[in-house]
Amino acid sequence: MRHIAIIGSGPAGYYTAEAAQKRWGDAVRVDIFDRLPVPFGLIRTGVAPDHQSIKGVARRYEKTALTDHVRFVGNVAVGEHVSVGELQALYDAVILATGAPEDRPLGLKGDDLANVFGSAAFVGWYNGHPQFAGLDPDLSGRHAVVIGMGNVALDVTRILAKTQREFTASDIVAHALDRLRASGIETITILGRRGPHNIMMTPRELGELGELERAIPLVDPADLPPIDEDAILEPGLRKSVTHLRSFAAFPESARKAKPIAIHFDFYASPKALLGEDGKVRAVQVERTAVMGGRPIGTGEIYELPADLVVSCIGYRTTPIPDVPFDERGGHFSNEDGRIAPGLYCVGWAKRGPSGTIGTNRPDGYAVVDLVAADIGGGADKRGREGFDELAEARGLEVVTFSDWKKIEEAEIAAAREGSPREKFVDIASMIAARD
Incomplete structure (x- = not known):
């Protein structure tokens, strides 16, 4: 035996x-x-x-x-x-x-501010993991920033953006559903250091963003490489990039029709989290350029308003x-x-x-x-x-x-x-x- x-x-x-x-x-x-x-x-x-x-x-x-x-x-x-x-x-x-x-540490100044979470904790909160059920995120602010370009970042974004009706057949736990019902979030920025050809998002999950009732995904057309360069991508990634191209093509009327905007911010590396009274208020970002597959800082610095930050950069x-x-x-x-x-x-x-x-x-x-x-x-x-x-x-x-x-x-x-x-x-x- x-x-x-x-x-x-x-x-x-x-x-x-x-x-x-x-x-x-x-x-x-x-x-x-x-x-x-x-x-x-x-x-x-x-x-x-x-x-x-x-x-x-x-x-x-x-x-x-x-x-x-x-x-x-x-x-x-x-x-x-x-x-x-x-x-x-x-x-x-x-x-x-x-x-x-466990969450891979973000390792940035300010990552210990209130309302900054790793995805393991945040996902555990809305999924009812006993370790994270008492997380108590504040969703009353207008701006959320999700750091990462993988499927977990999409999951977090989608959950923050959905209506109550869209959760009908889900098993999201009651405490999260109640908090989301009262959410004041109007913009969700998905932050990634590289460009559209470097995302780890699968087509099905990315496509779901385009079907949300009250949120619209937006991509800056200037961030997209020439379309003929898509031909070298493996089929799954090529489908995902096709979704991004469709998001970039949304007309202005579509953008105004939904109250929540989901912005893809490519070539953007978070450098620090800025706070006020112990709570996060913004993400300091450096614009990057990809050289040899690696994101290199350009020295251009800007700030994104952030009342909530969720880091989706991997696990350990x-x-x-x-x-x-x-x-x-x-x-x-x-x-x-x-x-x-x-x-x-x-x-x-x-x-x-x-x-x-x-x-x-x-x-x-x-x-x-x-x-x-x-x-x-x-x-x-x-x-x-x-x-x-x-x-x-x-x-x-x-x-x-x-x-x-x-x-x-x-x-x-x-x-x-x-x-x-x-x-x-x-x-x-x-x-x-x-x-």
Whole structure:
């Protein structure tokens, strides 16, 4: 029998569990640990609440979770309730699938001002992550600045711009919906250091901006390269740039018809955040020129008014005591997924925040191949039986997948009209709902 511990119940964790089950069948037992009482990681708290079709991938993970070979061990924080070393003593392999839940620091003067947030925190706030449910952003001001040119920047922008009616089928949490209802935001500026040919925005997500009820996306035609240069782009990016060209072509009548303007500010590098009475009031920006693919400052400085700033410049993995960590890369130090004998990593914890949800599937299967080569028929370890004894001795309140299903039922029952669920946003309420 092989005993596998996977730390993290998001896509990377469940794809890895699926791979282990397919490889070893009845000869494996997999325990999937999560610090929260609820599974699915970024599917629940990272994917935008108005992208329910993407969240539907959790149904695939549920099939894996409901088998006898795979067990969800929720409400257990590895590194706090139990150490990685203790798990290594109990399991043949420990696989870190913790993702990259922390914001990459903005690192600018003024980034500690009030109403400046990283995207992990801000997205966690409107998605109901217990760690960020009390964030309390002030949306009463007129101007928001979103720093970054990827899909997360688009998600944040879209959420800030939508009407209440556009949230009908989403699972955005009530506290965020109430705050957005009273929002005074009139302009949202998306700030990027490079130009349109360097964005990381996918066509579907970018196209959604052009379909918003009360907001219009605007691009300065002067920022667009000659159209014949689009031919060298890969197809997805070419489609995205086509959307930008359509935004630049909106007539003046269309611009005046909607109360919220979304401005794409290309060739613009934030240099500092400026405040007043401890709260952000503006972003100081330097105009750039792209040379050899790198943005170079031109010395031209200007200010953008900003009552809210959300930085969407990337994520990093949370270090775990006694596990080697690559500070520069923001993930665990590893060689093709192997950290040390019996210790592995997968997904964003292995490679950093890159790729789509589906990218984690081949990654999960690859790390299981690595584990299989290392452990062979398995060692004489106790696995889940040993962990259960440890958990009982420490008084840990473990949440199982059947407990999660009760929590889910309670969330569905509490949903507002048209919404799939109303999430619990604190751990105590989650645990109480299972009883």
